[in-house]
Amino acid sequence: MTSATTPRRPGKRWIEHWDPEDTAFWDNGGKKIASRNLWFSVLAEHIGFSIWTLWSVLVLFMGPEYGFSPADKFLLVSTPSLVGGFLRIPYTLAVAKFGGRNWTIISAGLLLVPTILAAVVLRPGVPLWVFLLVAAIGGVGGGNFASSMTNINSFFPERLKGAALGLNAGGGNLGVAAIQIVGLLVISIAGPSAPQIIFYLYLPLIVVAMTCAALFMDNIADVRTEGNAMREVLRDKHSYVMSFLYIGTFGSFIGYSFAFGLVLQNQFDRSPLQAAQVTFIGALLGSLIRPVGGWLADRLGGAKVTLWTFLGMAAATVLCILASTSDSLPLFMTGFIGLFVFSGVGNGSTYKMIPAIFRTKALTAIAGGEAQETALRRARRLSGALIGIAGAIGALGGLFINLAFRSAFTSTGSGVPAFVSFLVFYGLCFVTTWAVYLRGPIVRAANEQRTALAGAGI
Template identity: 50%
Template sequence: MTQTTTPAAAPAPPVAPAPDAAAAAAGLTVRRGRWIDGWDPEDAQQWRTVGRAVARRNLGLSVFAEFLGFAVWALWSIVVPRLPDAGFVLTVDQMFWLIAVPSLVGATLRIPYTFAVPVFGGRNWTVVSALLLLLPTGALVWAVQNPQLPFGALLAVAALAGVGGGNFASSMANISFFYPEREKGKALGLNAAGGNIGTAAVQLAVPLVVVAGAGLSLERAGLMFLPLAVLAAVLAWRFMDNLSNAKADPRAYGAAARATHTWIISFVYIGTFGSFIGFSGAFPTLLDAQFPEVTLTIAFLGALVGSVARPAGGALADRFGGARVTVVAFGVMALGTVGAILALRAQSFGLFFGSFLLLFLATGAGNGSVYRMIPAVFRFGASDDADRGRRAKAAAGCIGIAGAVGAVGGFLIPRGFAVSTSLTGSIQAALWVIVGLYAVMALTTWAVYQRRGSAFGAATI
């Protein structure tokens, strides 16, 4: 008698827990509206099981939204040189006003945008801030098709682009809540660099888009961003999260505002980040005015170099100290500016362009090194854990204040060029003033944070 046996069924593969189940196992509760309760990136198990994936997803979408914000913020920098071709009759002073005002508005909006994240939720505010980009881009589409528009109205439309500058502050504040302290610097560096690249991208894309086909269609500079802003809002709504424990502490800003170092660092940051924004905005117009035979498409390289150099500056600061890297950055910035002056005298495009690329490289590295200095300055001399906690909050407030003050440089540099051109017929006088300011800022950084006899002694700041 033959006996047959039925093979045993293969064991079923383990079923991966549903996202909500995995979150619950990690101590998280996901509520309606993608609100997450119990978020603690310092909890090693939570971070390893679900936290890192959630943080990375939010970071990626935040970078995209911030990228668009920076692009819209810088939009007028590449539109202004083409306005005369579209029928607008503008003086040099008026053109520099159109470049400068978005930077001033963006700088002003940075503080309220920082507080918007804890009030509305990071995901919710990303949706709102992305949709707000429809306002400046839509207004630009209308304005550039009306050459008879009064200058005041044109200036008001340009000012609307400042909402894109506010996106940086809210994006950085939001991402800071998602990451543990040991990984926060890298995450914020990637977030900042991704946003800064938006400046380069718009200066590369717009000159190509507006001349595609027959004639000049300057309205396309705004039209190209309308679907992208909607896409950013939809992606944020669908895939980003709100953290219920992301709370703003107005006292941190109060403590930072009372600290002398906040204002010293803010002054220094005008020289690094303010130079990046200011020169990025003015560079296409400078190229068009000084070397009209050169295509404007290459102007994007300046902002690109500055953006890529920012994480590198932070890494160098981790190794050698933020103050030391910042002082060197100012030296290189001064060298690049002097090179630009000599290039203007010799009417050498190669020297002018190379000098500005060197200048942009140093501004990007300086941005990263100054951000590295802030926590080091505020934690120096902490006496106990409670004191360290207070100092960390003050450092966070300093980052917000310095970011807003530093962005004012984006207004000062174009206006300085306008005044210099009006009084002397050239931007060279303004460039010499900038060289002098770099020397003062480098000396200030060295004297306060690096000099052996300073309050910080031999500490690496």
């Protein structure tokens, strides 16, 4: 077996040969290397998510003395979501250009910029446009997710991708809950006038993430953009379908993470401390259950899990509507946290679907006579490209959710119109998942293909 640590490019930490589908390769060192890269990728991505959602916490510190309306605050928390979504495509390409380890170091270092700027500008009297600019720079934290997922996707074999990507994404998503818990502790102990403590905690953590990536992560030489993978994958209809579905899962998770505290303040007149006491619960549960979504997808099929996820999200949305109209905070909390939980499961299952789609296409090509190594390499390249595209478009769902809440509260003083629009959207996602991936003829064709490939020993 070729050594998994033989350098191909100048410099250290480049892996020349990487074939996780080879059981002997995986058992003789590949698994250990992949696991090490996974955990340090999780660390960097975790902190990236925290900085991306920093403003969902900082707005809780912005009292009447700042002079901002609820609409202004919803606009403020929408801005990093928008920028982070657009950055995910170049961040995906950066893995191939610079190497997964190298880009993790760079992308973690970039988190220092919005954190330092936020520490400088966060005080009453600063105009809204300055806050919006700094929040936009904070969008760099959203790009980390796409590069991290693209990198880890290359390390693991198909049979373990659902669990590995679920752990990577779930550990990253925990950064949302982590910074909300930090915000709660700061407000509870030091009061709403001491947000600078948050910056003092996170600046050294960013440096730790950079250092760990430099010392313990690796680059895979074969992970590179061949013939413009982004352009190639955009010719596949599944790219558009999966991006649409990811708006419903990840877009919901990140959008609700930004909005939860503001919705509680405006819908149920909660104080900043009261809002902070519960906002982290949804993000925490949604993050923790994301690996379960990947695990279930590995065993039951990503499309089946995703289908039931959207049904659960629709039911939770109905609870939120009923709670809002009846002014029931306990019922609202149940429904809203249900949205986090189901979106977390869906995050894991939809990301499992992406490599599975291209793996199936590769097996079909192999059965038709194409070289196995060529077909599987193309599958990894295209699935990595689609992870970046779907991640970028899905993140924009966070923007849409916050703009919907902004419009609803501005026009009616209630979040009900926004929830109704979300309910309709989840219905469309449910129908799309069933129509594209679970209709009878498609299932029968997939089963026949798997039987033929198994008979051929593939």
